[in-house]
Structures are given as structure tokens and as C-alpha cells.
Amino acid sequence: MCGVCGCGGAGAGLEDDRTGGPARHGHGHEQEHGHEHEHEHVGADGTVLRHRHDLHHHAHHHPSDHDHPHPHAHPHPGHRPDRDEDGTTRLLRVEQDILAKNNAGAAANRELFAAAGVFAVNLMSSPGAGKTTLLVRTLTDLKGRFPAAVIEGDQQTSVDADRIRATGTPALQVNTGTGCHLDALMVTRAVGRLGLAAESLLFIENVGNLVCPAGFDLGETRRVVVLSTTEGEDKPLKYPNMFAVADLLVINKTDLLPHLTFDVGRLVDYARRIRPDLEVIQVSATTGDGLGHWYQWLETGLAAARRHRETDCR
Amino acid sequence: MHELALSQGIVEVVCTRAAADGARRVRRVCIAIGALSPVEPNAIEFCFDAASRGTLAEGAVLEIRRPPGRARCRSCDRVVTIAGYDRPCPLCGEGRWVLVGGDELQVLELEVE
Structure with missing residues (x-):
């Protein structure tokens, strides 16, 4: 479905950075010289006029590579400073984050979670890594220890939410249609419908996709990437953005290791090349092996969320 | 397709700013996509045309700068x-x-008329 998402291109080749400010150039010399240049005037309302000046002279006496001021005035007869020569076009400086709307939603969610002492975990992985199986096992094993809820993201069906609800845990399915990730506003709406128990554990199971979910802050407390032993060890290098934003890597399906050539050490090495501080926990959601570490990680996170809430309430 | 969602975000930012300035049309839109951001510039270019249709930004030239990591x-x-x-x-x-x-x-930045 998602032909343009990361899968679509060879990735970002470096091109020149032309975002530097006006009139920054490096030159080392001590002489008078002439030059022509292009520069900008910025009005009080952020309007920008960029224009060229033909060859003119002024003295320089300075070392190399630096910004320099323009100690001279340029008259602009006959046109407004924010207008082009023909008076019809003008430049507007914006410098606004494209994800501003999502980020504002994420900030609101984060505030909501913090105020309620909720530990919100954004669970991400490729399709089939075992996120839902891990959740079902977790919610079954930890039942009654603390309140929990799940937001399930999938393009279609409520199969996963049904599996979660079968454990007795409240769950809400968010279908993204053709969308390949959850965004902050979807989470806000889901939380509104699901209700948020104070001092609870909230799992947000993202759409199975190692690319797009990495770009959308949901306001979660922690980001967890699940990677199973039936995948390639080189996925952290192939999908670096996902690992760059992760707090914890859960390696799932370790029960299958005897049957595979999967090298756990290499996976961890690759993952920590991308994110040096990445925590790693190895589990098998099927046999239960290693789940104690995972549960401890969750309980530590929840305890911290509760502590922060108490501190903030005082 | 998150590039489509992002392109819609771009068009929203652009049209809000242009409308606030009383612009009739946006001629050029300049955006920055960091080289280490999880976004594919070709896909943004592709989606921008669709996302800008019927807005002030329809037909605008999209200029993409790539600040390095x-x-x-x-x-x-x-x-x-x-x-x-x-x-x-x-x-x-x-x-x-x-x-x-x-x-x-x-x-x-934008170039508007």
C-alpha cells in the first residue's frame, strides 16, 4: 500500500545546504575589492525582499570564514521594500514546522498522560513481529496488578482489539484506512473515547510499519521497537529513523533461535550504532522466556509516571 | 502514506500564511527536509501537487532544501x-x-502575489 513511504526512494542523498543566512561567505584577504551580491531585507512583519546589487566596492580587512555586516545603505527608490520590481510578488518568511499540528497534539497528550500519572508506551514494529501476541501475554500475566488499556492501530479490521479485549482489558481499535501510522490527534480522540484511568499503563500499538510511525510523535512516555528473530539483523541500518527514536528494543521470538542463523549480538550492535543508549530486552512471547525483564521495565516506567504525578500535584 | 499527510500539512501552513497576507496566489514554496528526517523528498514533491489542488498554492513551484545532518x-x-x-x-x-x-x-518561505 505504502509505496511512497521510505520504501519509495533510495533515501536522502546529501545536497548542498543553502539555508544559511544572507551574505555569509568565507574569504581571507586584505585588500579593497569589488563585488556583486544578493541579499535580503526582512520587514517587521517577517516579509522578506531578496535582491541583487551590482558591482560595488567596500574595504575589507579581516580573517577568513565569517559573517560580515553591510555598513552601507541601499536606497530603493520607487518601490515598497516588501515588493518585487513589478510590484506584484513578494516573499514571506514562514519558518514553520510542517508537523506543528501533530506536535501540538502530542504535547497535549503528553501533558494529559503526565497529569494522570499514565505510563504510555508506543509499540512499533514491522508487521508480524509479534506486538499483539506480546501484549496479549503481558496483559494476561499482569492482570489485576494495575489498570491498563490499549489503543490498537491497524489499517483495517478490529481483529487485534478483539484479541486484547478477550484478556479483559479495555481496547479501542483505530483504523487508519490507507494511512500507514497513528498520529497524535488519532490518539487524542481514542483516549477521549476509551477514557483514561489514573496511574494506568496505556499501550498504543502502532500500525505495523518500520518507517512512518517513526516520524510522528504521539505524546507517548516511551517508544518501544519490537523486532523478531525471523527478521534481518540489519533492519536497524535499513530503517534507522525508527531505531533513532526508540527507547527500548524488544527482541521477540527468541524460542526460534535454535532453528535460525539470526545473530542477536549483531542486531544489538547495529541498533546501538544508531542509538547508543538503546535498552534491549530479549523475550519469547510464546514461551514466556525473558518476559520478567519486560514486566520489570513496564513497572519501573509506571512507578516513575506515578511519582511524577505526585510531585506535580504538590 | 505519510508523505501525503505531510504535504497536506505543508499546504495548510502555506495557505494560512498566504491568506493572512492577502495573497491571491502562491508562486513558490520553499521547504526544508533535513537529510536525516524520515521523509522522502520525491514523494513530497509528488504529493504536493495533489494536496495543493484547488488551493492558493495550486501550481506553485516547490523548492526543497536539504540541510545535512x-x-x-x-x-x-x-x-x-x-x-x-x-x-x-x-x-x-x-x-x-x-x-x-x-x-x-x-x-x-513563500513567494506570493
Whole structure:
């Protein structure tokens, strides 16, 4: 479905950075010289006029590579400073984050979670890594220890939410249609419908996709990437953005290791090349092996969320 | 398709700003997609045309700048250019650094009439 998402291109080749400010150039010399240049005037309302000046002279006496001021005035007869020569076009400086709307939603969610002492975990992985199986096992094993809820993201069906609800845990399915990730506003709406128990554990199971979910802050407390032993060890290098934003890597399906050539050490090495501080926990959601570490990680996170809430309430 | 969602975000930012300035039409949109951001510029270009249809930004030229990844090395404490998340510091070879730029997604400026 998602032909343009990361899968679509060879990735970002470096091109020149032309975002530097006006009139920054490096030159080392001590002489008078002439030059022509292009520069900008910025009005009080952020309007920008960029224009060229033909060859003119002024003295320089300075070392190399630096910004320099323009100690001279340029008259602009006959046109407004924010207008082009023909008076019809003008430049507007914006410098606004494209994800501003999502980020504002994420900030609101984060505030909501913090105020309620909720530990919100954004669970991400490729399709089939075992996120839902891990959740079902977790919610079954930890039942009654603390309140929990799940937001399930999938393009279609409520199969996963049904599996979660079968454990007795409240769950809400968010279908993204053709969308390949959850965004902050979807989470806000889901939380509104699901209700948020104070001092609870909230799992947000993202759409199975190692690319797009990495770009959308949901306001979660922690980001967890699940990677199973039936995948390639080189996925952290192939999908670096996902690992760059992760707090914890859960390696799932370790029960299958005897049957595979999967090298756990290499996976961890690759993952920590991308994110040096990445925590790693190895589990098998099927046999239960290693789940104690995972549960401890969750309980530590929840305890911290509760502590922060108490501190903030005082 | 998150590039479509992002393109809609771009069009929203652009049209809000242009309308506030009383513009009749947007001729050019300049955006920055950091080299280390999880976004494919070709896909943004592709989606922008569709997302801008019927808006002030329809037909606008989309100019994409690619600020390179910038990181502070944890070993030598210098700010260096980083070509990828798996690349070490080009000055000292240390693999641990903290990203300080090059993952941005911004509308920088517009040319309107």
C-alpha cells in the first residue's frame, strides 16, 4: 500500500545546504575589492525582499570564514521594500514546522498522560513481529496488578482489539484506512473515547510499519521497537529513523533461535550504532522466556509516571 | 502514506500564511527536509501537487532544501556533518553523537502575489 513511504526512494542523498543566512561567505584577504551580491531585507512583519546589487566596492580587512555586516545603505527608490520590481510578488518568511499540528497534539497528550500519572508506551514494529501476541501475554500475566488499556492501530479490521479485549482489558481499535501510522490527534480522540484511568499503563500499538510511525510523535512516555528473530539483523541500518527514536528494543521470538542463523549480538550492535543508549530486552512471547525483564521495565516506567504525578500535584 | 499527510500539512501552513497576507496566489514554496528526517523528498514533491489542488498554492513551484545532518560528537565534542545515523564522527571516528540538526521539516518561505 505504502509505496511512497521510505520504501519509495533510495533515501536522502546529501545536497548542498543553502539555508544559511544572507551574505555569509568565507574569504581571507586584505585588500579593497569589488563585488556583486544578493541579499535580503526582512520587514517587521517577517516579509522578506531578496535582491541583487551590482558591482560595488567596500574595504575589507579581516580573517577568513565569517559573517560580515553591510555598513552601507541601499536606497530603493520607487518601490515598497516588501515588493518585487513589478510590484506584484513578494516573499514571506514562514519558518514553520510542517508537523506543528501533530506536535501540538502530542504535547497535549503528553501533558494529559503526565497529569494522570499514565505510563504510555508506543509499540512499533514491522508487521508480524509479534506486538499483539506480546501484549496479549503481558496483559494476561499482569492482570489485576494495575489498570491498563490499549489503543490498537491497524489499517483495517478490529481483529487485534478483539484479541486484547478477550484478556479483559479495555481496547479501542483505530483504523487508519490507507494511512500507514497513528498520529497524535488519532490518539487524542481514542483516549477521549476509551477514557483514561489514573496511574494506568496505556499501550498504543502502532500500525505495523518500520518507517512512518517513526516520524510522528504521539505524546507517548516511551517508544518501544519490537523486532523478531525471523527478521534481518540489519533492519536497524535499513530503517534507522525508527531505531533513532526508540527507547527500548524488544527482541521477540527468541524460542526460534535454535532453528535460525539470526545473530542477536549483531542486531544489538547495529541498533546501538544508531542509538547508543538503546535498552534491549530479549523475550519469547510464546514461551514466556525473558518476559520478567519486560514486566520489570513496564513497572519501573509506571512507578516513575506515578511519582511524577505526585510531585506535580504538590 | 505519510508523505501525503505531510504535504497536506505543508499546504495548510502555506495557505494560512498566504491568506493572512492577502495573497491571491502562491508562486513558490520553499521547504526544508533535513537529510536525516524520515521523509522522502520525491514523494513530497509528488504529493504536493495533489494536496495543493484547488488551493492558493495550486501550481506553485516547490523548492526543497536539504540541510545535512549535524551532530555533536560525544567523544571530541565538536559539531560535525553526519551523512547517516550509522556513520561515526568524521573527525575522531567515535560512533556516539547527539543529533543537533538535519532532521527538520519546515516551510521556510513563500513567494506570493
